[in-house]
Amino acid sequence: MEVTVHIDRNVADAPDDESFRMWVMSALSGDHSDRPIDGNTELSIQLVSSDKMTEFNSRYRHKHTDTNVLSFPVDTDLQKRTGLLGDLILCDEVINREALDQAKPREHHWAHITIHGVLHLLGYDHIDEADAEVMEALEIEKLDGLAIPNPYNA
Numbered sequence: 285m286e287v288t289v290h291i292d293r294n295v296a297d298a299p300d301d302e303s304f305r306m307w308v309m310s311a312l313s314g315d316h317s318d319r320p321i322d323g324n325t326e327l328s329i330q331l332v333s334s335d336k337m338t339e340f341n342s343r344y345r346h347k348h349t350d351t352n353v354l355s356f357p358v359d360t361d362l363q364k365r366t367g368l369l370g371d372l373i374l375c376d377e378v379i380n381r382e383a384l385d386q387a388k389p390r391e392h393h394w395a396h397i398t399i400h401g402v403l404h405l406l407g408y409d410h411i412d413e414a415d416a417e418v419m420e421a422l423e424i425e426k427l428d429g430l431a432i433p434n435p436y437n438a
Contacts, residue, residue, distance in 0.1 A: 285321060287312060290328040295376045298331045301395050307395045310426045311402035327369040327405060329398075337375035352397050354379045355404035374402040388435065392427075396435045399426050 289305050308329075312321050327408040332340070344354065357363075357370040374397065383393035403419055410416035424434045 285312070286324045288324070288326040290326070292328065293418040294336065295331045295333055297376045297380060298374070299391060303391065303394070304329055304398060306346055306430070308402055310395075310430055311399040311406075313426070313429075316406050321406075324367040326367055326368060326390040327402070328371045330371065330373045332373055332375055334375055334377040335426075337373065337378065340373055350375055350378050352382060353401040353404075355401045357405045357407065360407075369405040372398070372405070374398065374401065392432045392435070393431060396423060396427060399423055 287305070287309060289301075289308050291301050291304055308327065312325065334350040337354070338348065340354055341347045341349060341351050345351075352375055354373040355370065356373075358366075358368050363369060376414075379394055379397050380390060382388075383390045386393070400419075400423055403422055406421040408415070408422065410419050420436060423437070427433070427435065
């Protein structure tokens with residue numbers, strides 16, 4: 285599988301491109317039977333400020349605050365035809381603040397939020413408890429493969 289990750293850096297306080305590629309590859313690895321990944325796969329990551337994230341969150345989710353990640357998956361048929369998964373928007377200010385507040389290594393939290401976003405692009409969600417358990421288990425598994433501890437342990 286060949287994966288192309290386009291990274292648009294509108295902010296500077298974020299990990300390097302290779303880290304993002306490694307985290308994306310981790311999220312895409314394994315069995316995603318609902319949305320199998322084969323051949324060429326492509327996604328974009330846009331890194332934005334808190335103000336810009338608040339604009340996106342207001343426009344697309346009608347929530348007037350910033351957030352750590354927004355995921356915009358493409359239609360499943362388009363993904364199958366083109367390999368395009370969609371777009372992630374990540375907010376450096378929120379992710380870095382959360383890492384500090386939660387006393388987690390910054391890189392670990394960035395990895396978690398990136399993997400979380402990619403799983404959303406693959407169709408995973410956490411709206412109800414059963415789906416949340418599936419998604420969290422996948423996140424824990426993917427992070428463990430990167431030697432990053434379970435982010436849900438306090």
